[in-house]
Amino acid sequence: MALTAMDLIAKAKQQITEVSTEEGKAMLGSVAVLDVREPGEFAMGHLPGAINLPRGLLEFKISDHPIFKDRQDNEILVYCQVGGRSALAVETMLQLGYQKPLSLAGGYKAWAENGNEIIKDPNVC
DSSP: OOOOHHHHHHHHHHHSOEEOHHHHHHHTTTSEEEEOSOHHHHHHOBOTTOEEOOGGGHHHHGGGSGGGOOTTTOOEEEEOSSSHHHHHHHHHHHHTTOSOEEEETTHHHHHHHTTOOOBOOTTOO
8 A cells, every 4th residue: 555645644643752832032143043945935924033945855955055064963843834844844854964853743833823033034925
């Protein structure tokens, strides 16, 4: 039987560490923040200080970015829209040798619904 995307996400979530929006909020300013959504999603709103590297380019681009060079000591808070892409991204990052990637449970949607700060691109309506 072939696996579905949801099967892959469920499997990834067994291998990674997820943090709540409250834990994520407490980490802001002391961790790198990685948004793995598409650029258009990012422009519509993102977490403060987030860097956008879409999930589809993660493996190719992450090690080139200066903020993500340190694979050992750098805690990285990773999020997407609802938590699926970030779970897969964190699993991939672990395979790439990153020691401290964390997935934001519920993603951007949960972050926004909990009334946390959002940064929007001023050129997007």
